[in-house]
Amino acid sequence: MYNKQNLTKLKKAESLAPELMKAFWTFDKAAVADGAIPAKYKELIAVAVALTTQCPYCIEMHNENARNAGATEAEMVEAGMVAAALRAGAAVTHMTHAISA
Numbered sequence: 001m002y003n004k005q006n007l008t009k010l011k012k013a014e015s016l017a018p019e020l021m022k023a024f025w026t027f028d029k030a031a032v033a034d035g036a037i038p039a040k041y042k043e044l045i046a047v048a049v050a051l052t053t054q055c056p057y058c059i060e061m062h063n064e065n066a067r068n069a070g071a072t073e074a075e076m077v078e079a080g081m082v083a084a085a086l087r088a089g090a091a092v093t094h095m096t097h098a099i100s101a
Contacts, residue, residue, distance in 0.1 A: 002056040032065070040069035047076060048083040 014021040032042045043066035050058035066076060 004057075007057065038069075040066065040071055043069050044071055044075055044079040047071075048079040048086075051080055051083040052087055 010021075032039060032046060035042075037045075043062055046058065046062035047066050050062050063076070066079075071079075
């Protein structure tokens, strides 16, 4: 399913829903801009979320953005391990649904 060429179809989406796509891009840009949380940390959060959602487009893009914002290899690995811990934790807590009372 992952084909970077598919991203060229975003232009078509923009032509079909210009106001919605404009609103999305504005929101997307604002979400990772410097604020109370620096952009570098927001990009590390985005990497962790992308790893959890397993979106290859997001993994690639936010990996590059985090590195450009100054994230180190160690920070990238730690962000990935936070994502792994949360995913594992969700499995552990949801396992309680399978245990009889």
